Amino acid sequence: MSVILQIETATTSCSIALAIDGNVLAFKQVNERNIHAEVITLFIDELINTAALTYNDLDAIAVSCGPGSYTGLRIGVSTAKGLCFALNKPLIAIETLEAMAYSIIGEKIISVDKDVLLCPMIDARRMEVYCALFNTDGLKVRATAADIIDEHSFNELLSNHMILFFGDGADKCEAVLGANNNAQFLPGFVNSATFLTQKAAEKFDKKEFEDVAYFEPYYLKDFIAGKKAL
Template identity: 85%
Template sequence: MSVILQIETATTSCSVALAIDGTVAAFKQVNERNIHAEVITLFIDELLNTAGLTYNDLDAIAVSCGPGSYTGLRIGVSTAKGLCFALDKPLIAIETLEAMAYGILSDKAIAINSNTLLCPMIDARRMEVYCALFNHEGVMVRPTAADIIDDHSFSEFLNNHKILFFGDGADKCETVLGSNNNAQFLPAFVNSAVHLTQRAVEKFNNKEFEDVAYFEPYYLKDFIAGKKAL
């Protein structure tokens, strides 16, 4: 039996899930800016108490590792690494965009066929997004990149495929790409630790673990601090 604690803090969503043998037993999340550090450890305590488990009952900790919010990623990865060090448990890292794609693939209400591509998008700034493309089986067909979206974005794929755009970066792209009949936008998608479940248990079974001492979030771009307005 595998008991995996899953942490997602790459966007405005702060989410924690507890998966037992690849099935989510409990989860807790809130979609609000600048609240991650305040609630993440409380959420973890609540999940373990609800499940009647202790920290020592965990077999591994999985974390959404980016790209995404610099601060959010630091909080999530630091929490995961701290638990791994303290409990001597393995660390599993899952790219945020990949987890988002698996979240859509697991939603039976969304029609997906072999000609459908998935494009998870995370808001960067202005018209820039972090994004990638996945096929109907969750295989990456276009690597993760920081893209500035314009009228020609994804044109080579939109000519022959329906693309589902989703995530907090997709909303601002709809006005630019929405006129294409092959572009479909999925509203109200929220990143969740639940989306890590399938890849987390696969990596656990294959012993695909990170070096806790040296692991860092996947920022994709260097952090640039802004100046506070006077």
């Protein structure tokens, strides 16, 4: 039996899940900006206690490793690494966009045709998003990138494929891309640690673990500090 603690903090959602043998036992999350540091350890404690487990009962820690919010990723990965060091448990890293795609493929939060391409999007700055493209078998068909979206984005692909855009980055792109009939949007998508479950279980079985000492989040871009209003 494998018990995996799963941490998702790459977006505005701070989400924690406990999974046993690839099935979610419990989860807790809040979708609110700049609250991750305040609630993450409380959520973890609450889930461990609710499940009548101890920290030593955990077999691994899985974390959504980016791309995404610089601060959110730093908090989530630091927490995961701290637990791994303290408990001597392995660390599993899962790319955030891949986990988002598996919410459609595995969790089936919405039914899609086999030929549809999936485009998870994470909000960056202004009209920039972190995104990638996956087919419904989970294969990445376009590499992860930081893209500035305009009315010409994805034109070639949209001429031949229906693309489902989802995530907090997709919300701001609908006005620009939505005129194309092949561009479909999933409103209200909230990232969740439960989306890590399938890939975390697969990686645990294959012992695909990270070097805890040297692992860093997949920031994709350098951190740019915002200016405070005077």
